[in-house]
Amino acid sequence: MAIGSATNSALERTSGAFPSLVLVQGQEQRSLVLDHSPFSIGRKIDKDLVIADPRVSRDHALILSEEGGFYIRDEGSKHGTFVNGQRVERQKLARNDRLEFGARDGTYVIFHPASASSNTAREFLSQIAGLEISTDTTDLEKLTMFLDAARKLNTTGVLDEILVTVADTTLKLTRAERAYVFLKEEDGSLRLAAGRNSKGEALIDDTTISHSILEEALHSASEFLVTDTSQSLDLAGRHSIVAYDLRTVICIPLRKPQVQAARRDTPIAAPPAESGAEIIGALYIDSRFASRDISSVSNDILRAIATEAAQLVENARLVQAEEAARRYQQELAIASSIQQKLMEVHIPEVPFARMSGRNLQCKEIGGDFYDAVSTEDHFAVFLVDVCGKGVSAALLASTLQGMVYSHLAARMPLAESVAAVNRFFTQKHLGEKYATMVIARISRDGELEYVNCGHVPPLLVSNQTVVRPEAGNLPVGLLADANYESSRLQLRRGDRFLVVTDGVTEAENARGDFYENERLEVVAARSLSLEEIFTSLASFCGGTPLNDDCTVVELVYTGIA
Amino acid sequence: MSLKMESKTTGGVTVVRCIGRIVFGEEASALRSTLKTILSTSKKILLDLSDVSYIDSGGLGTLVGVYSSARAAGADIKLTGLGQRVRDVLQITKLVTVFEVYDSEQKALAAFQ
Numbered sequence: 119m120a121i122g123s124a125t126n127s128a129l130e131r132t133s134g135a136f137p138s139l140v141l142v143q144g145q146e147q148r149s150l151v152l153d154h155s156p157f158s159i160g161r162k163i164d165k166d167l168v169i170a171d172p173r174v175s176r177d178h179a180l181i182l183s184e185e186g187g188f189y190i191r192d193e194g195s196k197h198g199t200f201v202n203g204q205r206v207e208r209q210k211l212a213r214n215d216r217l218e219f220g221a222r223d224g225t226y227v228i229f230h231p232a233s234a235s236s237n238t239a240r241e242f243l244s245q246i247a248g249l250e251i252s253t254d255t256t257d258l259e260k261l262t263m264f265l266d267a268a269r270k271l272n273t274t275g276v277l278d279e280i281l282v283t284v285a286d287t288t289l290k291l292t293r294a295e296r297a298y299v300f301l302k303e304e305d306g307s308l309r310l311a312a313g314r315n316s317k318g319e320a321l322i323d324d325t326t327i328s329h330s331i332l333e334e335a336l337h338s339a340s341e342f343l344v345t346d347t348s349q350s351l352d353l354a355g356r357h358s359i360v361a362y363d364l365r366t367v368i369c370i371p372l373r374k375p376q377v378q379a380a381r382r383d384t385p386i387a388a389p390p391a392e393s394g395a396e397i398i399g400a401l402y403i404d405s406r407f408a409s410r411d412i413s414s415v416s417n418d419i420l421r422a423i424a425t426e427a428a429q430l431v432e433n434a435r436l437v438q439a440e441e442a443a444r445r446y447q448q449e450l451a452i453a454s455s456i457q458q459k460l461m462e463v464h465i466p467e468v469p470f471a472r473m474s475g476r477n478l479q480c481k482e483i484g485g486d487f488y489d490a491v492s493t494e495d496h497f498a499v500f501l502v503d504v505c506g507k508g509v510s511a512a513l514l515a516s517t518l519q520g521m522v523y524s525h526l527a528a529r530m531p532l533a534e535s536v537a538a539v540n541r542f543f544t545q546k547h548l549g550e551k552y553a554t555m556v557i558a559r560i561s562r563d564g565e566l567e568y569v570n571c572g573h574v575p576p577l578l579v580s581n582q583t584v585v586r587p588e589a590g591n592l593p594v595g596l597l598a599d600a601n602y603e604s605s606r607l608q609l610r611r612g613d614r615f616l617v618v619t620d621g622v623t624e625a626e627n628a629r630g631d632f633y634e635n636e637r638l639e640v641v642a643a644r645s646l647s648l649e650e651i652f653t654s655l656a657s658f659c660g661g662t663p664l665n666d667d668c669t670v671v672e673l674v675y676t677g678i679a
Numbered sequence: 680m681s682l683k684m685e686s687k688t689t690g691g692v693t694v695v696r697c698i699g700r701i702v703f704g705e706e707a708s709a710l711r712s713t714l715k716t717i718l719s720t721s722k723k724i725l726l727d728l729s730d731v732s733y734i735d736s737g738g739l740g741t742l743v744g745v746y747s748s749a750r751a752a753g754a755d756i757k758l759t760g761l762g763q764r765v766r767d768v769l770q771i772t773k774l775v776t777v778f779e780v781y782d783s784e785q786k787a788l789a790a791f792q
Contacts, residue, residue, distance in 0.1 A: 505736040506703065550707075550740035554772065572772035590773045596743045597777065620736075620771075 136278075136322055137188060137230035139181075141167065152230075155183035155322060159219060159227075160193075167227070173197045173220035181211070186319035188229070195220060277434040281312035282320075284401065284427050289316050291423065292368065292415045294403040298324055300332070301399040301431070308332070308400060326362045332402055335369030342370040342420045363406045370401040370420060372428040398435070401427055450509070457512050460519065466492035470562050470678050473499050475671040476648045478621075480664040485511035485553070486619050488671045489519060491526040498526045498559035501671045503573065503619045505552050505593075514551055518543075518594075522557065532557055532569045532604040536594060540571075540602070543595035552595035556617045564675050566615060569604040572596075574623055574635075577616040577642050578607060584639045611677030616642055618651075621666035625655055628662050648672055682706040684713050692791050693721040694784065698730040703737025710738070714745045714756075722754040725787050729760030734768050743774065755779075759787045 139150040139157075150167060158165045160178040169178075175195035182189045188211045192199040197220035201209050211217075217227040285297040296315045300308040313321030328345075335343040345367045373395035401423065405412045465473055475488045485504030490497070500522050504511045521542065525535035536557065543552070556576055558568035570576065572593030578585040589605040609615065618638065625633040633655060641654040648670050655668065682699040695717065701710060717724060734742070749756045757779045761769065769775040781787035 503736075505740055550737070550744040552736075552740055552743075554736075572774070574771060590771070592773050592777065596740065596774075597747065 136320060139167070140228040140231055141225065142228065143225045152181060152183075152188065153322060155181070155188075157181040160195075169219055169225050171219075171221050171224055173224075175220065178219050183320075183322055186315075186317065187211070190217060197221070277438050278312065280430055280434045282314060284430060285312050285314040286318065288401060288403055288423055288427070289314060291419050292403055292412050294366070294368065294412045294415075295405045296321060296327075296403065298327060298402040299399065299427075299431075300324075300402065302397060308336075311399070327402055327404060328364060328367050331367045331369055332400060335371050335402075336397055336400060338371075341424045342368060342417075344368050344415075344420070364404050365407040366412045367402070367404040368412065368415070368420065369403075370424045370427065371397050372399040372401060372424070372431055374398050375425070375429045375432055398428065399431055453509075454512075457516060460516050461487050461489075463489055465490050466497070468492050468497045469676075470564075471497045471560050471673060471675050473497070473671065473673050474648055475499075475501070475669070476652065478652065478664065478668040480621070480667055485515055486621065486667040486669040487515050487519060488669060489523060491523055493527065493529050495562050496529070496559050497673075498557065499617075499671055499673050500526070500555060500557040501573070501617045501619065501669060502553050502555040503621075503667075503669070505550075505554075510551070514543075514548070514553065518553055518555075522555070526557070526559070532559060532567055533602045536569050536571055536591070536602045537600075540594045540600055541598065544598035548595065552593045554593045554620075558615055558617070558673055560609065560615075560673060560675060562678060564609040564611070564613075564677065566607045566609050566673075566675070567604050568607070568615075569602060571602065574618055574620050577614075577618075577639060578609075579614040579616060579642055580610065581612075582643050584643050586635070586639075609675040611675060613675050614642075615673040615675075617671045617673075619667060619669045621664065621668040622651075622655060622670060624666065625659050625664055625668065626662055627659050633658050680705050680709060682709055684710070686713075686717065688721070690788060690792070691721075692723040692725050692788055693717050694725045694727055694788075696727040696730065700733045700735075701731055701738030701742065702733065702735040703740075707738050707741040711741050711745055714749070718749055718752065718754050723791050724749070724754065724756045725784065725791070726756060726758050727760045727784060728758060728765055729762065731760075731762065731765055734765055739768060739772065739774070743777070746778065755791070757781060757787050757790065759784050 136151050136153045139152055141148045141150060154166075157167070158177070158180055159167045159169065159174075160176050161169060161171070161174045162176045165177075173196075175193070175197070177193045178195040179193055179199045180191045182191060189208055190199060190201060190206065190211055191208045192206065198205045200206065200216075200218040200222065201211070202216050203218075203222075211229045213230050215229040217229060219225070219227075281299045281301075285299050288294070288297045294316070296313070298310060298321065299312040301311045303309050310322070310324045313324065315321055331343065331345050347365055347367070374397075375395075403412070463475065465475075473490050477486055477488070479486075485506055486502070487504075488499065488501040490499045492498070502515065502518055502522070504515045504518065506514075518539065521539045522535065525538065530538075536555075552572075554572035554574075556568060556570050556573045558566055558576070560566045568576065568587075570587075570590040572590065575586045575588055575590065578587060587605060587607065589603070591602045592600040594600075607615075623633055623635055623638060627633075637654065637658065638651070641651055645651060645654075651670055652668075680699075682697060682701060684695055684697055686693055686695045688694070695713070697710070700706060714724065746756050759781045761780060766775070769778065769780070779787075779790070781790060
C-alpha cells in the first residue's frame with residue numbers, strides 16, 4: 119500500500135456530502151446545504167433561498183449542478199447577479215465565491231467556504247482522499263486500510279464527512295464508478311445522504327441508479343447483492359439499467375451493529391451481519407458497461423464494507439444525536455437565562471412605600487415569581503404562583519408577568535386586569551394550567567387596594583397584631599366566567615402587607631406537620647425582616663427538604679414625609 | 680400510584696370514592712380518565728373525597744377541568760366528604776363557591792333528585 123501524492127482535489131471541492139452556502143445578513147449568519155439542483159434564489163416565498171429585499175427579483179437566480187460542478191445562472195433579474203463583484207449571467211462557482219443578488223450592500227452568500235476549523239478528522243480525511251491504491255495491493259491490505267480508516271473515524275462526529283469517506287473508500291476498494299450512501303429516515307424511506315463518483319465529485323442526483331435493485335437488496339437477507347446485468351437476462355430489460363447502461367450494481371444493506379466490542383479484535387473473521395438486524399441505510403455502487411467490470415470484487419471486501427460502514431454510520435448517528443441533545447441543552451440554558459432576566463426584580467423607589475421580597479427555590483425552575491411597578495401616585499406589587507414546575511410553568515409565568523405588569527403600568531383597575539388575564543388564559547385552553555396570585559396597589563395616602571386570586575390570604579401586620587383579610591377570588595386560568603373583585607384596606611405608617619406562597623404555609627417537618635398560618639403569623643408579628651421568617655421556616659423544617667418554592671413579599675407603608 | 684377509586688351506582692347517581700392523594704402526575708391522570716369513562720354513561724356523579732388526604736395544585740386543576748367539561752356536556756358533579764385539608768384548599772382558592780359541596784352522601788344524593 120502506498121500513499122501517493124496527496125492531491126486532495128476531491129476534498130477541496132466538497133468536504134461534506136454537499137456544498138454549503140453561507141448566508142450573511144448584517145451580523146447574522148446562516149448555513150444552507152446545497153442538496154438539490156436547481157437551487158432557487160429570489161424574493162418569492164417558495165424559493166430555496168428567500169431574500170426579502172426589494173432589489174432582489176422574485177425569480178432571481180438558480181444554482182445548478184452540472185458536469186460535476188456548480189453554476190450560478192441569472193434568471194433575468196432586474197438588478198443582476200454578482201460573483202465576487204462581477205455581474206454574471208452564468209458562471210461556474212468556486213469555493214469562497216461571494217454571491218450578491220440585486221443589492222451590492224446588503225445580504226450576500228458565500229459559496230462553500232473552507233471551514234476555518236481544521237481538526238484531526240479533516241486532516242485524516244484529506245489523506246484518505248489522496249490515497250492511491252496500486253493495482254498489486256492484496257485484498258488483505260485493502261481491508262486493513264479500510265478498517266484503519268474506519269477505526270480512526272469512529273471517534274469523529276462529522277456525519278457528512280464520514281459518509282463521503284465511506285463512499286470514497288468504497289470506490290477505491292471496489293474500483294466502481296459511483297457510490298451512494300442512503301440513510302433510512304424515521305418514516306422508513308431511504309434518503310440520499312452522500313454520493314460520489316470515482317473522480318471524487320459529489321453526486322446529488324440519484325435518478326440514474328437502479329432503485330429496483332436497491333429495494334431488492336433491502337428486502338433480501340444477504341449481506342450484499344452483486345448484480346451483473348450482462349449475466350442476467352431478466353434484469354437487462356429494466357429501465358434504469360438500459361437507460362443508463364449499468365453493467366454491475368452492488369448493493370450493501372447497512373444493518374445496525376449488534377455487538378460492538380467483540381468484533382473489534384477479529385475484524386477479518388467478522389461474523390456475517392445478522393439478517394434480522396435493523397436496516398439503517400444502504401450503500402449502492404455501480405459501474406457502466408463503458409467502465410470496468412466490478413462484478414469480481416472480493417466478497418471479503420464487500421463483507422468488511424458491510425460491517426464497517428454500518429458501524430461507522432451507526433456511531434456517526436450516535437454522535438450526531440449527542441450533538442443534537444447538547445445543542446438542545448444549550449438552547450434550554452439560553453431560554454432559562456432569558457427567563458431569569460425577565461424575572462429579575464428591579465424594585466422601584468417611591469417616597470411613601472418600600473417593598474422587599476425573597477424566593478427560595480426548591481428544585482428546578484419554579485412557578486413562583488413577584489415583581490413591582492410604580493406609577494405616578496401608586497406603587498403596585500404582585501406575587502404569582504403558577505401551578506406546576508419546569509419549562510411549562512416558566513413559560514406561563516413569563517406571559518403572566520408581562521400581562522400583569524403592563525396592566526399595572528397602564529393603571530388599569532385591578533379586578534379588570536385580573537379578569538382580562540383570566541380570559542386570555544382560559545381562551546387559550548392550556549389544559550388545567552392556572553395560577554394563584556395577589557396583586558396589591560398602594561397609593562400615596564396609604565390606601566391599599568388588592569385582589570387575591572386563589573392565593574393564601576395575605577397578612578396585614580399593624581402594630582404587632584396580624585389581620586388576615588379573607589376576601590378572595592378564584593385562581594386565574596381555571597374558569598372562563600370567573601368574577602373578580604378587589605378589596606381595600608387603609609394602612610397606617612409602618613403597617614406591613616405580607617404575601618406568601620403556599621410553599622411557606624405547607625412546608626413540612628420530619629413528622630409531616632405543616633408550617634401553617636399560625637406559625638407564620640406569630641413570626642410575622644414580631645419580626646421586622648423577611649430573613650426572620652425564613653430562619654423560622656428553616657428551624658421548623660429541620661433537615662426535611664422543601665417540596666415547593668417558598669416566596670415571601672412584603673410591602674411597607676412608610677407614609678408621606 | 681397513591682390514588683384508588685371505587686364506584687357504585689345508587690338511584691341513578693354514580694358515586695366515586697377516591698382513596699389516597701390527588702396530585703399532579705399519574706394520580707391526576709387516573710382521576711381524569713376514570714371520570715371521563717363514567718361520564719360517557721352517567722350524567723350524575725358524586726365524588727366522595729372522605730379518604731383523600733391531600734390535593735396539590737395539579738390535582739386541583741384536574742378536578743376543576745373535569746368539572747368544567749362535565750358541566751359543558753350537561754352532566755353534574757357534586758362533592759362530598761371533604762376533609763379539613765381538602766376543605767382548606769377549596770376555601771383558599773374559593774373553588775368551594777364553584778363546586779356543589781355536601782356534608783353527607785345522603786344529602787348529596789337527595790340534591791340530585
